[in-house]
Amino acid sequence: MALYPLGRVPHGAPGLYPEALPAGRGPREVRTLDRALAQGKGSLEGRIRRAGRQRVAAEGRFRVKLYSFSPTPNNRKVEAFIKHFDLPVEIHSMGFREQENRTEAYRRMNPMGKAPLLVDGDFCLWESNAILCYLATLHPETGMLPGDPGGRADCDRWLYWQAFHLINTVIAVRAKSKTAEKDVELNIGVLNGQLEGREFVLGDLSIVDFAIAPYLLGRHGQAIDYVPYPHVRAWMDRCNRLDGIVATVFRPKGK
Template sequence: MKLYSFSPTPNNRKVEAFIRHFGLPVEIYSMGFREQENRTEGYRRMNPMGKAPLLVNGDFCLWESNAILCYLATLHPETGMLPNDPRGRADCDRWLYWQAFHLINTVIAVRARSKTAEKDVELNIGVLNGQLEDREFVLGDLSIVDFAIAPYLIGRHGQAIDYEPYPNVRAWLDRCNQLDGIVATVFRPKGK
């Protein structure tokens, strides 16, 4: 398997972090967006969206980061990162959808200094804070959900959010920042 990635972005980082955390047998290829590798005809055949990440497994090409996380967790049940009961899986899916639709828009609103940013943070970071009450991780135990959400709130993407009113989120981020896969995917400019 091969992952085409562009590490600094949260969608790429979440997949790379998961792969690295568990030492999964996936080759990680760092794409050159300056060279516009994602716009080549060959790449667009694999991913018509022309974005990263993209996972290639034989003749199967999978794009969309949360779909890739689910696929890898399904291929590697030994990681224990994907609930196998219907209720647990539905809860997992709920948080993956929440990240893809609500959290991403909150982060965008904060970075753009949108008029709705404060309300978006209060709602969405507040919801996450409530979920983390008496829990180490979003679903209780570490799961793909933590790998999906954390990269949006770690680093430059989440720096503009004041986490002071959200102690459960702060504590969770501290735990996520200690995960081997998260640590391994911290963006470092070349030569640093």
């Protein structure tokens, strides 16, 4: 999987969308980020976190805000990605009992009235996998989005697979549907084959792992018997040790 060097994604790079970068993220900010990443010791994740904190300290505020409802997989995937790299994103926990998502102000930002929702200046983005792609594009230093056309298409393929095939499999398991067994055999079997000989779905850790893991690590995903799928089970163990996944384990209030 081809990745561009830290903080140096060329304009017009295939599979990336530099035109989506908002005003203010110019060469000066990239150079500042490069210096922060190059300085000091420690892991790449640690250097990215320090760079993010330095940027927030310099700006005095978070520029990007996530509206989230933590218990659901679609929200957890985005929160886990943000927290894994300590990205400079403010996370606002939604109050669905208070019907915050039904207010006129929220519906103007997200006409679907759902979460997650990412707000970056005047740009409002809903759909969790689109948010993952946007954040990975804003922060190429994470290396979580392939830079070559084939790698990006492979990434998109698995994001679509999660959004249609995997989610329907988990729904079938939850509903104890007659098709659940066949759905699991097909889709978890496909994932198991993909993970054979790989640490993560695309080989290296990527946004695909953050997109898929919360579904299988959640309550309904845990109802699946993974004994016939050893590569998936080993991958789940690896994902369970990721900082972002650990930081987003849902704990009801008072527990």
